[in-house]
Amino acid sequence: MHHLLTLEDLDRAALTRLLDRAEHFRTHAAPRDLLAGRTVLTLFFEPSTRTRTSFVLAAKRLGADNVNFDLSRSSTVKGESLLDTLHTLEAMRLDALVVRHNENGMPAYLARHANTGVAVVNAGDGTHAHPTQGLLDALTIRQRHPDFANLRIAICGDIRHSRVTRSDVRALHTLGVGDIRLCAPRAMLPESLDAFPGCTASEDFDAALADVDVVMMLRIQKERMAAAQFPEAADYHAHYGLDARRLALAKPDCQVLHPGPINRGIEIAPDVADGPQSRILDQVANGVVVRMAVLAELLATPA
Amino acid sequence: MHHLLTLEDLDRAALTRLLDRAEHFRTHAAPRDLLAGRTVLTLFFEPSTRTRTSFVLAAKRLGADNVNFDLSRSSTVKGESLLDTLHTLEAMRLDALVVRHNENGMPAYLARHANTGVAVVNAGDGTHAHPTQGLLDALTIRQRHPDFANLRIAICGDIRHSRVTRSDVRALHTLGVGDIRLCAPRAMLPESLDAFPGCTASEDFDAALADVDVVMMLRIQKERMAAAQFPEAADYHAHYGLDARRLALAKPDCQVLHPGPINRGIEIAPDVADGPQSRILDQVANGVVVRMAVLAELLATPA
Amino acid sequence: MHHLLTLEDLDRAALTRLLDRAEHFRTHAAPRDLLAGRTVLTLFFEPSTRTRTSFVLAAKRLGADNVNFDLSRSSTVKGESLLDTLHTLEAMRLDALVVRHNENGMPAYLARHANTGVAVVNAGDGTHAHPTQGLLDALTIRQRHPDFANLRIAICGDIRHSRVTRSDVRALHTLGVGDIRLCAPRAMLPESLDAFPGCTASEDFDAALADVDVVMMLRIQKERMAAAQFPEAADYHAHYGLDARRLALAKPDCQVLHPGPINRGIEIAPDVADGPQSRILDQVANGVVVRMAVLAELLATPA
The missing domain is CATH 3.40.50.1370 (Aspartate/ornithine carbamoyltransferase)
Structure with a gap:
């Protein structure tokens, strides 16, 4: 290397x-x-x-x-x-x-x-x-789940423009994760999944959260929200924000990751960001x- | 701590x-x-x-x-x-x-x-x-007067808005100084002396200097001078500037302190700032x- | 010292x-x-x-x-x-x-x-x-020519405004260089050679390069070119840029120095800056x- x-x-x-x-x-x-x-x-x-x-x-x-x-x-x-x-x-x-x-x-x-x-x-x-973000996210996940093989992971946000997601997916796929679910409004999904091995994509965040072990939220830019037809932060939050109700759809011990800095109340609710399942500061x-x-x-x- | x-x-x-x-x-x-x-x-x-x-x-x-x-x-x-x-x-x-x-x-x-x-x-x-300014000022004074008990200290300038003065007074009062004289035009004096234990206040700088062991000058902001009805720096200097004549009202070995950076010719005359009684660089x-x-x-x- | x-x-x-x-x-x-x-x-x-x-x-x-x-x-x-x-x-x-x-x-x-x-x-x-530029240039030259005595050195660019040249000349003259040729359009030559001991001055770069062991190019400012009646970078380059043709007028092992950052295509051609005779990175x-x-x-x- x-x-x-x-x-x-x-x-x-x-x-x-x-x-x-x-x-x-x-x-x-x-x-x-x-x-x-x-x-x-x-x-x-x-x-x-x-x-x-x-x-x-x-x-x-x-x-x-x-x-x-x-x-x-x-x-x-x-x-x-x-x-x-x-x-x-x-x-x-x-x-x-x-x-x-x-x-x-x-x-x-x-x-x-x-x-x-x-x-x-x-x-x-x-x-x-x-790449160092991909490594630190993999390390954070591994601290709770030493075996990557059977993990289910959801990644939600502006996937299309996210270097973090590309490096996360590359690390997790190589380490053996078979179920990685990319979730975003259409305007934020990539046009092709070629650079996202082992991933599926959808626009339904609730469905993507079912039984996942890890949910990784991405920081949202305001201009991207508008392009995805969410003119207000509250609109984006309603559809793609991680709050306590949504987190309950995941596994009970589901880890919550975010690369930071977080937009409180937009892509993540404060009680989730500060809650016991948050690994944000561990990251x-x-x-x-x-x-x-x-x-x-x-x-x-x-x- | x-x-x-x-x-x-x-x-x-x-x-x-x-x-x-x-x-x-x-x-x-x-x-x-x-x-x-x-x-x-x-x-x-x-x-x-x-x-x-x-x-x-x-x-x-x-x-x-x-x-x-x-x-x-x-x-x-x-x-x-x-x-x-x-x-x-x-x-x-x-x-x-x-x-x-x-x-x-x-x-x-x-x-x-x-x-x-x-x-x-x-x-x-x-x-x-x-607080570190309060400590360094106390240390500077103590290097010449190991016993704080009988010191007379004047502090002159924009007392009302001065965090330096608040910390200086707190340190000096705790260390035993009984005579601390705050001096400023009315607009720069605090409305109450509650946060200034052991202090008296006056607008007469000449009187405040009588027999003091230490005089601490404060940096003045131009906008404060105007509010205190000193439209020109020279006006402020005439009333509240420390020059050789005024310094002679204090004890012969009176120490001169200033937290810096100094405004030469406004709150302090150059010959005093650079003179033998100045402790500014020691500070x-x-x-x-x-x-x-x-x-x-x-x-x-x-x- | x-x-x-x-x-x-x-x-x-x-x-x-x-x-x-x-x-x-x-x-x-x-x-x-x-x-x-x-x-x-x-x-x-x-x-x-x-x-x-x-x-x-x-x-x-x-x-x-x-x-x-x-x-x-x-x-x-x-x-x-x-x-x-x-x-x-x-x-x-x-x-x-x-x-x-x-x-x-x-x-x-x-x-x-x-x-x-x-x-x-x-x-x-x-x-x-x-002065540290003068020292590093002298060191760079000495690494190839331990004896300064018989060196011929050309310096080309805005000599008049160049602190680099003044320190270079001072170092090289003291170290024994007898032939230092300053070369520039008239507007960039100094009015007097008093501060340039051991130097001659000319406006003819080709002539100045004859048989030199070292050529030191200076960084040119755009506003200086205009003042010297070279409104375009290409005009300056044509008269005072160091390219392969001109470098061939010097000794075969002539060292090329430049204090950086270089303006490629103005005072120095890219193939010379990156070529085997360039000492720019050694500098x-x-x-x-x-x-x-x-x-x-x-x-x-x-x-």
Whole structure:
């Protein structure tokens, strides 16, 4: 594993090893010298303080040097090409480059042009992939259900534009989940299920929730609601919001996940978000240890 | 001591212990591993690079990991509630949260909702409190007058809106100062002295300065001067500025304090700010060690 | 050496010692505790993420604490004077202050007023000096030509406004280079060569390139091109761009340098920037180790 661009490249053994390593970091004191002397640079073209902070803490807790390349003041403002920025950063002796970009494939593009010594980590690109989110969601689910084989999982929200869903599905399918139900209004369902192996799709959220072990809710953008003919947040909530009544359709111990930040009262009711079945804060905690595992896997070899 | 929200909760012994610890940090090499592995996050809703830098240096000099949560790019922009941001940060395994906010009581609100493992430090809230400023001012005064009992102290400026004054008065009163003179034009005096134990108030700065051991000047906002019927800075300076003539009314060794940044020629004359009685830069230096003492007190226990 | 403000103060022995130390850092593991407990603060009044990142990495790789003083949120916004900011930062126990400013002489001004314990490093001031750039360019050249004595060097671009050129010339002249050819359209040539010892000036780039060992290209600003009567980038490129044809006029092993970020197709053709004679990325790598050497030289003495 030289880069982490998408979860498609990882087989079940590779995924399991990363999850095991993350779980180990969660339950043991971090080896604060594992990445001593290594440099992790965060390069976010889309703002996301949460995800960036999670990567920064992961790097620091393993002893890496961390630098944030502040794009609002960067040379790209002066018209430097992205590849020139990449090679400049590499020349400063970079070990990992954590990239978020609103265009699909930009981290892969950087990885293709990166020096062999530099690991590129995709922190979310367009609608394509968000592999560390897929890993942390798989870890969160596994903490309650060590065997993925017989799980039933519903994912509800703007599936079509969701990099989170694409990475979640890829991880869960590879780990053996056979029943993944994508649910959304038509305008938010993908045109094809090719990128969603092992999935079925429907517009009926109540039906999709029947007997599921896990329900994963997605953050909704207001402009998407309007396009899906829900002009008001309350309309969307009535049809696709997860509230206590709907959650009762799932298995009694059904876990509720959401990648955050949540829109209270839109895609999720406050009592569900804060209720005993919510794993939302566990996801945040798992996010840090998953990113530690990824950085350790990519970097903790002789420099 | 789980949080530091206001100095009202601290008795003389607790204050003295913090000041002793700060003094120790000032005169000894910092124990750079005291907070190794602990995470201090700064969350400033009001800009203050000075105070933030002071906290960051305090954290680093004790070996803590420091992360600045950049609000200009944060999820709160996306409409996430403050409590959801708090719990998200906590889930990343935060040890201390240093908060500045323009609303009174916001740090206390966060502390009430924080996990038991997280210490909230108030870095200034509205007009309510600025406890580390109160501590650093007490430390600065004590370095010249170890016994607070017989001190006479004047505080001059916009007392009504000053969180600095409220915390200074609380610390000094608890430490035994019996004569604290608040001085300002009427529009800047508080409507009641309830929150100012041990204080008297007047509008006559010359009289207030008689024989004081310490004079603490406050930074003035231009809009406040106008409200107090001083349309020009020179007018305010003529009545409430500290210059050499006025300073001569105080005791010969009277210490001059100011929380900074100073408005030269408005509330303080340059020759006084830069003169031998000025302790302004000592205050800055004491600010770092006081914040080290606070973080050490709150965090340097088994995690 | 208490500060690094310009290279005029350094004789050949001092320059050589810095270059030797930088070369040592490039080829050996960094002594990560050399500057442990020391504080390096970056204070950039002009944005430059590249240069700032280079200094930050240099500081971290020697174990120093690093703080960026964020001017967009700083007290200077509140009207504090620059000297008050300086003294405030010093009082927080600063060891080095890395300053970039668009006015000539501002780092020297701060150095004159700084405490004796604080080292000021000029990270570029106006059109005056950029000493670490001069050092890294000299190091880059020396890696191929250990003896500077018989080198022929051409520098092409907006010489008149270039702090890079002034520092490059100063370093190369002191190190013994006798033939330095400044080349630019008239509007970009300096009015006098007083600040450019050992240099000749011309407007004919082809002639200037004859048999040179090194060609240093400068980044061009669009507004400067117009002032020099090149309304289009292509016009400038035709007369002063370095392409393969022109590079063939130099010696076969001629090194190509550029301080970055490059304008592809304006002052330099892409195939030259990316070609085998380009040292542009070596310059970036050398920038980090040169800054490590400067910080080590200034700070690695008993505090």
